Amino acid sequence: MPGAAPATPDQAALLSELLQRRLLVETGVPGVYGRGGAFEDVRERLAACVSREVADEHPEQLRFPPVIPRRDLERVDYLRSFPHLAGSIFAFEGDEAQAAELQERASRHEDWSEHQTMTELVLTPAACYPVYPAIAARGRLAVGGITVDAGAAYVFRHEPSGDPARLQMFHQRELVRIGEPEVVQAWRDSWRERALGLLGTLGLDVELDVATDPFFGRSGRMLAASQREQQLKFEVLTPIAGPERTAVASFNYHQDHFASTYGIELADGAGAHTACLGFGLERITIALFRTHGFDSEGWPPEVRQALWQA
Amino acid sequence: MPGAAPATPDQAALLSELLQRRLLVETGVPGVYGRGGAFEDVRERLAACVSREVADEHPEQLRFPPVIPRRDLERVDYLRSFPHLAGSIFAFEGDEAQAAELQERASRHEDWSEHQTMTELVLTPAACYPVYPAIAARGRLAVGGITVDAGAAYVFRHEPSGDPARLQMFHQRELVRIGEPEVVQAWRDSWRERALGLLGTLGLDVELDVATDPFFGRSGRMLAASQREQQLKFEVLTPIAGPERTAVASFNYHQDHFASTYGIELADGAGAHTACLGFGLERITIALFRTHGFDSEGWPPEVRQALWQA
Numbered sequence: 001m002p003g004a005a006p007a008t009p010d011q012a013a014l015l016s017e018l019l020q021r022r023l024l025v026e027t028g029v030p031g032v033y034g035r036g037g038a039f040e041d042v043r044e045r046l047a048a049c050v051s052r053e054v055a056d057e058h059p060e061q062l063r064f065p066p067v068i069p070r071r072d073l074e075r076v077d078y079l080r081s082f083p084h085l086a087g088s089i090f091a092f093e094g095d096e097a098q099a100a101e102l103q104e105r106a107s108r109h110e111d112w113s114e115h116q117t118m119t120e121l122v123l124t125p126a127a128c129y130p131v132y133p134a135i136a137a138r139g140r141l142a143v144g145g146i147t148v149d150a151g152a153a154y155v156f157r158h159e160p161s162g163d164p165a166r167l168q169m170f171h172q173r174e175l176v177r178i179g180e181p182e183v184v185q186a187w188r189d190s191w192r193e194r195a196l197g198l199l200g201t202l203g204l205d206v207e208l209d210v211a212t213d214p215f216f217g218r219s220g221r222m223l224a225a226s227q228r229e230q231q232l233k234f235e236v237l238t239p240i241a242g243p244e245r246t247a248v249a250s251f252n253y254h255q256d257h258f259a260s261t262y263g264i265e266l267a268d269g270a271g272a273h274t275a276c277l278g279f280g281l282e283r284i285t286i287a288l289f290r291t292h293g294f295d296s297e298g299w300p301p302e303v304r305q306a307l308w309q310a
Numbered sequence: 311m312p313g314a315a316p317a318t319p320d321q322a323a324l325l326s327e328l329l330q331r332r333l334l335v336e337t338g339v340p341g342v343y344g345r346g347g348a349f350e351d352v353r354e355r356l357a358a359c360v361s362r363e364v365a366d367e368h369p370e371q372l373r374f375p376p377v378i379p380r381r382d383l384e385r386v387d388y389l390r391s392f393p394h395l396a397g398s399i400f401a402f403e404g405d406e407a408q409a410a411e412l413q414e415r416a417s418r419h420e421d422w423s424e425h426q427t428m429t430e431l432v433l434t435p436a437a438c439y440p441v442y443p444a445i446a447a448r449g450r451l452a453v454g455g456i457t458v459d460a461g462a463a464y465v466f467r468h469e470p471s472g473d474p475a476r477l478q479m480f481h482q483r484e485l486v487r488i489g490e491p492e493v494v495q496a497w498r499d500s501w502r503e504r505a506l507g508l509l510g511t512l513g514l515d516v517e518l519d520v521a522t523d524p525f526f527g528r529s530g531r532m533l534a535a536s537q538r539e540q541q542l543k544f545e546v547l548t549p550i551a552g553p554e555r556t557a558v559a560s561f562n563y564h565q566d567h568f569a570s571t572y573g574i575e576l577a578d579g580a581g582a583h584t585a586c587l588g589f590g591l592e593r594i595t596i597a598l599f600r601t602h603g604f605d606s607e608g609w610p611p612e613v614r615q616a617l618w619q620a
Contacts, residue, residue: 025372025444029379029430034444037371040461061347062335065479066376066464067433069339074416083402083409088426089433090400091468092393096527099393106384111428116398118423119468120339121478123377123399134335134344151350154376154464158401158429168431169375217406 004030007162010242014290015164021294030160031168035282038296043171043285045307046202047152050173050279053198059149059175064130066154066169067121072133076261078125081215081223087123087156090116123156127174128276135178136262143267145179147187152281165240165283173279178259180266181273188253188275195236195249195277203303204238204248204287211235211247240287248283252276314340317472320552324600325474331604340470341478345592348606353481353595355617356512357462360483360589363508369459369485374440376464376479377431382443386571388435391525391533397433397466400426433466437484438586445488446572453577455489457497462591475550475593483589488569490576491583498563498585505546505559505587513613514548514558514597521545521557550597558593562586 007015018024018039025034035043067089073079079086092102094115102115124130127150135146152171160168177187192208199206211233212224227233232253237245252275258264259272266272292299317325328334328349335344345353377399383389389396402412404425412425434440437460445456462481470478487497502518509516521543522534537543542563547555562585568574569582576582602609 025374026447027374027379027440027443028381032375032377032379032431034375034440035373040371040373061350063345063350064335064337065342065344067342067466067479069337069342071338071419074419077413077417079409079416079422080413083404083412083425087399087401087429087431088423089397089466090423090426090428091397094393099389099526102393103387103390106389107387109381109384112389113398113400113428115393116400116428118400118421118426119397120470121342121397130337130344133337137336156377156399160430169377216409 004160004162005166008242011163011165014241014286015162017294018164018286018289023289023294024164029168030162031166033164033167039285039289042288042296042307043281046279046281046284047171047173049198049307050175051149053194054147054149054175057147059147061149061151062131062134063151064124064127064153066124066156068124068130070118070120070122072129073122073125076129076258081213081220082125084216085157085159085214086125087158089119089121089123091119093117124153125157126155126276127151127153127172127278128176131176132178132258132262132264132274136264140265140267140269141179141272145177145183145266145272148176148178150174150176163241165246165286167282170283171281173281175277176274177276178264178272178274181255184273184275185253188251188277191277192234192251195251195279199236199238199248199284201302201306202284202288203300204284204291206236206238206248207245208234208236211250238287240283240290246283247280248287249277249279252278314470314472315476318552321473321475324551324596325472327604328474328596328599333599333604334474339478340472341476343474343477349595349599352598352606352617353591356589356591356594357481357483359508359512359617360485361459363504364457364459364485367457369457371461372441372444372458373461374434374437374463376434376466378434378440380428380430380432382439383432383435386439386568391523391530392435394526395467395469395524396435397468399429399431399433401429403427434463435467436465436586437461437463437482437588438486441486442488442568442572442574442584446574450575450577450579451489451582455487455493455576455582458486458488460484460486473551475556475596477592480593481591483591485587486584487586488574488582488584491565494583494585495563498561498587501587502544502561505561505589509546509548509558509594511612511616512594512598513610514594514601516546516548516558517555518544518546521560548597550593550600556593557590558597559587559589562588
């Protein structure tokens with residue numbers, strides 16, 4: 001198994017500080033950490049800021065667990081674009097003798113993968129994925145479509161790294177818009193400004209840029225070029241561990257990708273379009289600690305007011 | 311792959327009602343559901359009730375993601391007792407040609423497990439598991455030990471079932487006590503009454519009973535008998551789909567199992583004991599809807615007051 005991507009000195013220093021102050025808690029696996037109370041407090045207040053910001057759209061609240069059916073990952077072609085990031089879930093289906101052998105190997109920390117079988121489940125790769133089949137199952141949309149608040153869901157990316165801003169398991173605070181193409185595009189455009197404003201209010205040095213997904217392999221480079229040319233993905237970026245910027249929110253316009261896969265239809269029977277907006281809650285939380293200091297009680301009054309308002 | 315355990319008529323009717331009212335949302339895999347806004351509202355208020363109940367102990371807040379290091383599952387011997395319930399995480403480590411083959415098979419919903427390799431991670435089987443190594447890493451406990459509030463964490467059990475009260479992925483609202491044996495036992499005993507009281511206040515018909523874990527195989531029957539004889543596990547039970555009772559909270563006294571594995575030491579260097587209390591939030595939420603009606607706005611005033619108090 002390849003090792004974790006090494007941290008830069010800036011990233012290593014930041015991780016060390018976060019661990020020392022018990023904002024993060026080491027587990028022994030890079031990119032998988034516990035969170036201390038002060039960290040969680042900020043992360044939950046951030047999630048609530050997004051709820052307040054989207055309240056005037058009266059989104060439907062939908063929440064999904066950190067696993068989705070394997071069949072859905074297969075249907076949406078995730079494995080073509082990101083085979084290297086997916087996590088699949090295996091389990092034991094054997095008898096008592098096999099269980100004894102599994103346990104024997106596991107107790108010596110040897111390989112027990114032979115006694116594991118692929119299940120029907122995979123880890124959720126993005127918080128919006130389970131939303132599309134759920135909405136499709138209801139039949140045609142109302143005129144104007146629907147906004148879904150998918151909450152703050154744990155998602156998985158298999159990219160072990162020493163950079164505390166690159167976690168294998170983290171919360172995406174996700175909003176999804178499904179409807180007529182022009183409605184979806186206008187929503188995406190308006191949220192670019194709103195998200196920049198929201199993160200700016202928290203005292204982060206943010207900027208917006210066209211972006212691409214981390215597609216796999218050579219064919220992935222073509223997918224990325226096409227995505228960039230069509231401006232399908234934008235990101236909000238901010239410095240975290242050092243001067244270089246890291247994405248902390250991303251806007252994705254999927255055109256008819258998910259809607260045609262699941263058959264999501266507009267009120268008149270035409271195909272819908274979809275877009276989503278995801279805030280990386282742990283990245284923003286770490287950026288806030290890095291920017292304003294590791295004790296959140298000493299943060300600037302306007303930042304505290306924005307986060308802890310009633 | 312074996313199919314899901316079939317639902318009783320009562321369970322099937324309850325699931326159907328929960329889905330129709332969009333309290334739960336079907337994904338296509340038994341025991342894996344989305345949650346609607348009204349369901350989540352109750353589930354979150356329940357979690358907050360537990361926070362209020364434990365506040366006078368000033369627990370340390372610690373949160374962990376729904377994955378833990380595989381090495382920890384191996385160390386605590388989980389695979390001896392529950393090999394059938396564990397979920398391990400696999401990922402792709404191949405090259406472009408292998409990725410193409412993986413995608414080809416996946417697009418036809420064929421078996422692509424050959425292109426998956428075991429990672430360092432497994433799904434979290436119980437919310438308290440990551441707490442023990444984290445506390446051990448700090449060195450000796452203070453006198454009196456520590457109470458940890460592990461929040462509401464998603465945990466996995468590989469037991470697909472048509473019973474809506476038997477989920478594969480659900481939230482455990484978990485408290486952990488680590489300290490001197492008599493301190494830990496007294497804590498466990500006091501919380502048996504407090505938990506019964508809390509759930510009784512919500513209008514549930516609850517009772518307490520000695521219980522056993524669902525150990526695997528023949529040797530598991532001996533483990534269960536010993537666990538029962540020593541009264542190491544108690545459960546709070548309530549009717550959910552039908553008249554038979556289902557566990558909605560469980561108290562587990564581990565004696566020195568976790569503490570000796572990780573070397574958790576008391577202030578004087580002696581070995582600590584541990585206990586945990588877990589509330590099954592989805593089960594309690596479903597029990598509340600089943601008991602008081604599927605529209606939470608019509609619930610009895612005293613139940614609404616207990617859940618939605620400021």
